[in-house]
Amino acid sequence: MSVTIKIHKDSKLTKSTVLSTLDNFEHQGELIGTGYRNVIKILDIEDEHYNIKGFKVPNLVNKIVYRFFRKSKAERSFLYAERLLKNGILTPKPEAYIEYKSLFIFGKSYYISKQLEYDFTIRKLIDEPECDDYDNILRQFTQFTFKLHEKGIHFLDHSPGNTLIKKTDSGYDFYLVDLNRMNFKTLTYDERLANFARLSPKDYMLDIISDEYAKLINKPHEEVKERMYFFSKKFSSGFKKKEAFKKKYYFWRKKKN
Known part of the structure; x- marks a missing residue:
């Protein structure tokens, strides 16, 4: 397979260091999460900390789709990061994306960003409803989401782990991650409110979010x-139905084998 490497104009990375790092990707670095679908690792390259996301090889249909008709998840992550930063929305600095493809099909792809040291994610507010400054954090996060909407940014994966939060002297900074699913358009009233649906089923969270957004x-x-x-x-x-279907399906497969 041929390889395409796009490096950000402000990055210190080179094609040779990127290729060398990916050659050893499976055997080095700190794994973030389970690595069940996509593999995310923190690696050091020439004394700098980077976050590398290796996307799962797509199914047969998407191997063709990503090869000829649609930008890959890695390329979209890179381009959307640039677009967010131009719009004043924080995200870890995009460094590069890499794609492996043959004449007819798409293979692996990777997105590299600068590793961000952050304090917590929105999940903390779900797990620790008594945490310090709870109401203020949630209201500032709601203001951040409103800013996204006003700028025509529809972040489709607006879920608890996809906003990294850093405490500052003046409040909190919010950084978006997992960027490959976004639309850029004028959002309707319902689209704005539905954009909070993935965050939490907790009524006490929605009470604060809805109050601030109103x-x-x-x-x-x-x-x-x-x-x-x-x-x-x-x-x-819908999520519960989907999970129940998966359980039934995988149970059937296991039983059959």
Whole structure:
């Protein structure tokens, strides 16, 4: 397979260091998460910390789609990171993306960004509802999401682990990660409110989020809260059905084998 390497103009990386790092990707670095689907690792390259995401090899159909018709997840992550930063939205600095492909099919791909040292994610607010400054953090996060919406950024994977948070002297900075699924357009009222659905089914979180967002868009709180509850429950119900189907399917496969 041939390899395509795109390095950001401000990056210190070179093609040779990137290739050398990927040659040893499986055997070095600190694994983040389980690595079940995509593999994310923190690696040092010439004394700098980098975050490298190796995307799962796509299925047969997508091998053709990504080869000829659609940008890969790695390329989209890189381009969307650049676009976010141009719009004043924080994300770890994009460094490079790499694609392996043959004449007819797409293979592996990688996205490299600068490793960001952060304090916590939104998941902390779900796991620790009594944590310090809870209300303020959640309201600032809601303001951050409103800023996304006002700039026409629809982050489709707006889930608890995909916003990294750094505490600052003046408040909190929010950084988006896992960037390959985004739309850039004017969001409708319902699209804005539904964008919070993946974050948490916890009513006490939605109460605060809806209160702050209602102020920002100048709508009645009860109206905004009701719609947010609706979209959150709809997502939770769909997620549970999907997980139940997967369990049944994998149980059947295991039993058959």
